[in-house]
Each structure stands twice: as C-alpha cells, then as structure tokens.
Amino acid sequence: xxxxxxxxxxxxxxxxxxxLAILAVVVALAADWTSLAENFADPEIVAGMFxxxxxxxxxxxxxxxxxxxxxxxxxxxxxxxxRLSPVGPYRWLATTFIEFFRGLPxxxxxxxxxxxxxxxxxxxxxxxxxxxxxTLALGLVGGAYMAETIRxxxxxxxxxxxxxARSLGMxxxxxxxxxxxxxxxxxxxxxxxxxxILLTKDxxxxxxxxxxxxxxxxxxxxxxxxxxxxxxxxxxxxxFCYLLITVPLSIIVRRMEARAGKAR
Amino acid sequence: xxxxTVTREARxxxxxxxxxxxxxxxxxxVLKGIDFHVDNGEVVCVIGPSGSGKSTLLRCVNLLxxxxxxxxxxxxxxxxxxxxxxxxxxxxxxxxxxxxxLFPHLSVLRNLTIAQQKVRKRDKGDSEEVARRNLDRVGLxxxxxxxxAHLSGGQMQRVAIARALSMDPDMMLFDEPTSALDPELVGDxxxxxxxxxxEGMTMMxxxxxxxxxxxxxxxxxxxxxxxxxxxxxxxxxLANPRHERxxxxxxxxx
Numbered sequence: 283x284x285x286x287x288x289x290x291x292x293x294x295x296x297x298x299x300x301x302l303a304i305l306a307v308v309v310a311l312a313a314d315w316t317s318l319a320e321n322f323a324d325p326e327i328v329a330g331m332f333x334x335x336x337x338x339x340x341x342x343x344x345x346x347x348x349x350x351x352x353x354x355x356x357x358x359x360x361x362x363x364x365r366l367s368p369v370g371p372y373r374w375l376a377t378t379f380i381e382f383f384r385g386l387p388x389x390x391x392x393x394x395x396x397x398x399x400x401x402x403x404x405x406x407x408x409x410x411x412x413x414x415x416x417t418l419a420l421g422l423v424g425g426a427y428m429a430e431t432i433r434x435x436x437x438x439x440x441x442x443x444x445x446x447a448r449s450l451g452m453x454x455x456x457x458x459x460x461x462x463x464x465x466x467x468x469x470x471x472x473x474x475x476x477x478x479i480l481l482t483k484d485x486x487x488x489x490x491x492x493x494x495x496x497x498x499x500x501x502x503x504x505x506x507x508x509x510x511x512x513x514x515x516x517x518x519x520x521x522f523c524y525l526l527i528t529v530p531l532s533i534i535v536r537r538m539e540a541r542a543g544k545a546r
Numbered sequence: 547x548x549x550x551t552v553t554r555e556a557r558x559x560x561x562x563x564x565x566x567x568x569x570x571x572x573x574x575x576v577l578k579g580i581d582f583h584v585d586n587g588e589v590v591c592v593i594g595p596s597g598s599g600k601s602t603l604l605r606c607v608n609l610l611x612x613x614x615x616x617x618x619x620x621x622x623x624x625x626x627x628x629x630x631x632x633x634x635x636x637x638x639x640x641x642x643x644x645x646x647x648l649f650p651h652l653s654v655l656r657n658l659t660i661a662q663q664k665v666r667k668r669d670k671g672d673s674e675e676v677a678r679r680n681l682d683r684v685g686l687x688x689x690x691x692x693x694x695a696h697l698s699g700g701q702m703q704r705v706a707i708a709r710a711l712s713m714d715p716d717m718m719l720f721d722e723p724t725s726a727l728d729p730e731l732v733g734d735x736x737x738x739x740x741x742x743x744x745e746g747m748t749m750m751x752x753x754x755x756x757x758x759x760x761x762x763x764x765x766x767x768x769x770x771x772x773x774x775x776x777x778x779x780x781x782x783x784l785a786n787p788r789h790e791r792x793x794x795x796x797x798x799x800x
Binding site: 440442443445446447448449450451452453456460461464465468542 | 608610633634636637638639640641643645647648649650651660661664665666706709710713
C-alpha cells in the first residue's frame, strides 16, 4: 500500500508523540507522589521562605551577577581590542590573561581574592566587602570568556565597514567605537546571554566568602533552610527563583534579536 | 627591483597627482610605476581587466592601501608623507564602494550624519540639514528613516553617494559603483553620478560602464598588468585604441 511522502511523515511524527506520551504516563504512575510532595513541596516551608527568598536572596544573586557581568563586559571589550591590536605586548598580555582566567575554576578565583589578597598584602583586602569580591571574581572569569566571544564578533563584521568609516575621516578608534563594536554586539548577543546565565549560577560561589543575613544569595539561602527543615523543598523554591531571572532574560534577548534582525 | 627614476615635479594645481607609484601585496607587484593625474573638475574613468590594479590605484589615493613606493599628491599636499594626518585627508575625499558598505545598524539619516558629527563636529541640526539636502539630491528624501536592509541595491548605492557628499568632499572616488547592481538599477546610480559631474565635481571612477565613460568622462585610462597602457579622450580611446592590449580588451567588452 503506497503512502504519500507527506502521509508517511505525519504517521512517523504521530508515533513519536505517542511514545513520548506513554513514557510520561509511565513515569507519572511509577512515581510516589505523596512522598514527593512531602519532601519537595511542603507548603509550610515554602511559605516560611517568603519574603526573604525574594527580597534578600534573589535580590543579592541578581546584584552580584549584574555587577560581575558589567565589569566583565568592560574587561572583555578591552581584552578583545588588545587581542586584535597590532602592538605585540598588548596581544601577549591579553592572551595570557584570557588563558589564565579561562582555565581556572571560578571557585579558585573566589578563594584567591578573599584569602590570597589579605595574605599577600597584610592589612589590605578587596574593597566593597562581599559585593566587591563577587564583582571582581565574576568579572575576571566572565571577562576572560567574553573577550574571545567579543573578538570573534568584531572579526565577523565585514572589513568594508571599517574601510567606509575610515574613508569618511573617522580615526581607527572612533570607527571601532561607533561602527564596528555596535555591529559586533548584535552578532554576539546570543553567546553573551549564555555567559550572563552561566554567571548567574556561578554567583552561588559567593558562599565561599561567608555570608550574613543581609548578603546571603539564593543557593546559600536554600541550603540554610534545607539544613534547618531537613526537607528538599527549599531547593525547588530557589530553582524557580533562578528561572525567574534567566527565563525573562532569554525573552528580552530574543526580542532584541528580532528588533536587530529588522535592521539587518 | 624597479629602476624607474624618471621623476618629475608634482603638479601642485592638480586635484590628484600620482608619481611613480608601486604597490606590492607580498611578492606580487600589482602597481608597477603609475604616473597619472586628475585635474580639478575633471572626470577620469579607469577601465581594465580584473587584476589590472585599477581598484588598488583608487584605494591608494585615500590610503586605504598603503603605497609601497612613490608619491601621491592631493590638492598639492603629499599624502604619502608619513607625518600627514590621514584622517583629515580622507575626510575631504569621498569614497563610494562596489559593495556600498552602508552601516546596517544605523538608519539612512544616521548613516549620513554620524561622520559629520564625529569628524566635522557639526551639531545635530546642521548635520541633519546637510544630510536631507544630499538625500534629496540623490532622489531618496523619503527614505531617511529606513534601514539599509530595506533598500534596493540601487537605493543603497545612492545613499552611499549621499553619505560621502555630506562631508562636503573636494573630490569623489568611485570603485566599480554599479558592478554589484542588477542591470535595471544601474541607470539610477549613473544618473546621480552624471549630475555630480555636471556640477563640476572632481571624480575618479573605476568602472566597466563604457557608455558612462564615453558620455561623462573627460579622460579615459586603460590599465593592464599594473601599468597604464593607454590614456586619452574617452571617445578616441574607445573608437581608435592604439595599443594591442586595449584593442583586445575593448573587443571583449564592447
């Protein structure tokens, strides 16, 4: 019996959906929902976490991430321009920096800044308390990653753009700032969003610095409640809080991309 | 390697004067001693097969390519002098590219005003007035809010011309301005260029449009293999080419 090509595709897709539905049902039936609800969704514990989970923990996570990202972005642009510089020492310096901080676990950078700096320079520490160290550590690591992304973005802008800008009398640096870098950022918006989301999660390493009720961020907050209540519920709550940051972010970026797409 | 020492005095009154220009890309010599000038108000068309060095010559005039040796004078000032302010020189020479090179992230109006503001230091009002005047000149006044992606190739090239004109250049360089266009769009761009020529703009045009060269050009230069093979009045060169290479080339394109 001959089926048309389109008909065959429909049948095959139907089978895929069917298998997926059966799997979902099997998992749902096999799971012990009462025990799950007890351990992961205790309404009393959930209620007890508010409002601090939002007003302190979520706010701090967003703050550490935002500061680290902004510092890292600035650092990344500088490093990227150094990597592309005709001046040898700039290139070597930037390459060394990038290789070094990209290779280190963020954890090590946090410890180095919080413990290493006071050891190396007795009586001194990174200014700005927890926020200062978090910004610096997340920025150093994020900047090293972003530098390579930004460099690739700059190189992806057609050579004619720089030539057109120069032929209008703009200097090399003016052309970079006004013409090339803005176009590079359009190209690298998606990977840059990735980096911001990774940093959001890396910000949980702030726990290494110790915390107070005022400086606590999401992961530490969840762990505190978990230890008190002997329940997994807080992990579910903070997971939703992380999604509360990352999902709107993705939506905003998708909007920006759509708008940039119109101008392309 | 080259012993071409027949130097002459630079023509200080010429718009562009090129003396014994050599350009290497690596070991490849693409310009082998070019001697050539463009007078003020003159339209000079440069033709030749691809790889003849005609685009490289044009790009040397505003130093997008750095000459290996030789001298280039623009309005009597030696731009090949290492101490020259290249940006200042370029801002007085308009350049139009084969691929338009409009800034895709900026609106048409902003494409025309950004260099006026950043280089000429004109304020927003003045620069927009100049921009609108030039958009009107190329027949695209209604497109000032559009982005380049929404324009046809012919419109993009006319915007690119208006962008260059907004800097009030003393001369214009055209690098195969119609080669990337669909045939039916070529006419609009050539019409704008013809208007410019009739207003007395000094123009150096690398082109394959023999009709334009014959009708608008004051001088025609034929290049091949990195040298100027023949130059003269367009009608004469096109009708009675003296050199064999010119004859062969014209036989193929006409």
